[in-house]
Amino acid sequence: MMTDELQELRRRLVVGRKNDGRSVYDTQAKAELVALCLQPGASVSRLARECGVNANQVSRWLREHGHVRRPRVPVAPVAQVSSPPSAFMAVPVMQTTATPADGSAAMHLQARLPNGVAFDLRGVDARHAGHLIEALGRLRCSGSTKA
Known part of the structure; x- marks a missing residue:
């Protein structure tokens, strides 16, 4: 709307x-x-x-306007487990720059969920990343998104 x-x-x-x-x-x-x-x-x-x-x-x-894409950072795949799939999974975090004095920091996050959905968050404020990940975990996905 x-x-x-x-x-x-x-x-x-x-x-x-x-x-x-x-x-x-x-x-x-x-x-x-x-x-x-x-x-x-x-x-x-x-x-x-x-x-x-x-x-x-x-x-x-x-x-x-200066919002350029940065090169992708490869993320090691997470080992498959036999327990029921979770909306959350371990994501390795690599710090590439020092955090500014005000505590804000932009981060880049790439993930592939067990249902095949992949997302790439670039320039996300680290303080808001948890809220974004939580919201993504609540989204329903159709079977057509499975790899």
């Missing part, structure tokens, strides 16, 4: 068309959409769809 804020953003986003049919976007509206995409739990593809923009275009804007 689209909120009034997103409807207003969608209305302001496209300010014209080029001769070849491509859209011309408002700089301020693009920055607002990028900011919305950076909110915890935000879906770039959902926000792009609701604003009438291709998700790849929004991903490009994220990169242009």
Whole structure:
């Protein structure tokens, strides 16, 4: 369901068309959409769809605003156990930078759940990572997501 804020953003986003049919976007509206995409739990593809923009275009804007993808860090697979599957699993944590004095730290987390769902969280504030993982553990997954 689209909120009034997103409807207003969608209305302001496209300010014209080029001769070849491509859209011309408002700089301020693009920055607002990028900011919305950076909110915890935000879906770039959902926000792009609701604003009438291709998700790849929004991903490009994220990169242009300095939110670049960092190289993947390989994570060792967790050994399979015979006990019932849990929503949580052991994840090795590697600290690559010093934590700032204010206690905040961005982290990157990659995981593959027993049901085949994989996720990659980049630049997540370490203070909020536990809430994100807990929320992901409560999500239901269809059988079509199994590897």
